[in-house]
Amino acid sequence: MAAERVWESVKVEGPDSAGVATLTLHRPSRFNALNPSLFQEIPAAIRALDMDPAVRVVILNAAGQHFCSGIDLSFFTTVVGSDASTCLGRQREKFRRDVKDMQDAFTAFEECRKPVIAAIHGACIGGGIDMVTACDLRYCTENANFSVKEVDVAITADLGTLQRLPKLIGHGSAMELALTGRHFSGPEAKSLGLVQGVLPSKTELDAYVQKIASQIAAKSPLAVMGTKAVLIKSRDMSVAQGLDYVGLWNAAMLVSEDLEEAALAKMQKRTPKFSKL
Structure with missing residues (x-):
């Protein structure tokens, strides 16, 4: 189970009885600035939750005063100057690989079969926006503030x-x-x-996002997974290509126990009960 592992910079809770798990960024003293530990643990935790059949939806939130203050600049300077090679080409290739690893940490949210909902409070700066744009849904507090900050530190945003x-x-x-x-x-x-959506306070934000997550978790896991996958794939396709893709998806996945249960529940006027994914 994902919750059994001890994490350094994230906290994993659940899933609860509805199938909702929570992944919390947990470097509050640094306003959850992104460091090597977070870049390693975020994708590891998401993949563990994805593989947990009891998890149906993941909430991403953060401990402390702010959601994420961006990349820890001390970490960034070590990445830029970390290769001892005297060959400029090899230095640049090492940096390219490092950037790809950091990109993959956030792409893990898209690749997760289960929907990921970001609950944002306080500051969401630079790398924080890289992170939440890879999530499926986003909600925030009224006092949340955002900035695509990279240009101010002479960087082209690359995550x-x-x-x-x-x-x-x-x-x-x-x-x-x-x-x-x-x-x-x-x-x-x-x-x-x-x-x-925008909520007045973090308490109300957390309650509202939990409600949305539970609503989604009550639906067919196969249908939810398919809806997410098709929407993400279709985003980068033409309409015709997207229609072909969803046709193939449903040809493979449509006939299922979930479909039968949804039909029976409707006829019997009861809430459907779906098996774990």
Whole structure:
């Protein structure tokens, strides 16, 4: 079980009786700044939760005052200058591999078969936006503040924001935020389409996200998994390609015990009960 492992920089709880598990960023003294431990433990924890048949939905949240203050700059400087080779090409190749590993840490949220819902409070800066844009749903508090901050530290954002954010809020809005590095609020994030909802406080945010997660967890695990997979795949396809893909998906997955249970529950006017994934 995912919860049995002792983690250094994350905390894993659940799943609860509804099938909802929680992954918490747990470096509150550093405002959950992304360090080597987080980049290693985030994908490991997500993959463990993905493989746990009792888990149906994952909530991503954070301990302390802020969701994520971005990449720990002390870690970044060690990555840039970590290769002792005198060959410039080998130094650059080592850096490329390091960046790919960090990208993969967040891509793990997309690759997880179960939906991942981000609950954001306080600051969500730089690498924090890379992280939440890879999640499936996002909710935040009114006092949350966001910034695509990399341009202010002379970096081109390279962990997913420039690829995923335009898909969520549109090219022009993403361009403006990425070029200015300006801060924007929770309500503005909602108006842009980055988050699906804004709650007055962290307590209300946690309760609301738990409610949404439980609603999703009550549905057919196969249908939820398929819906996530098809939406992500179709995002980068033409409509015709997406239709072909979902046709093939349902040809493989449509006939299932879940379909039979959903039909029986409807006829019997009861809540369906689905098996673990």
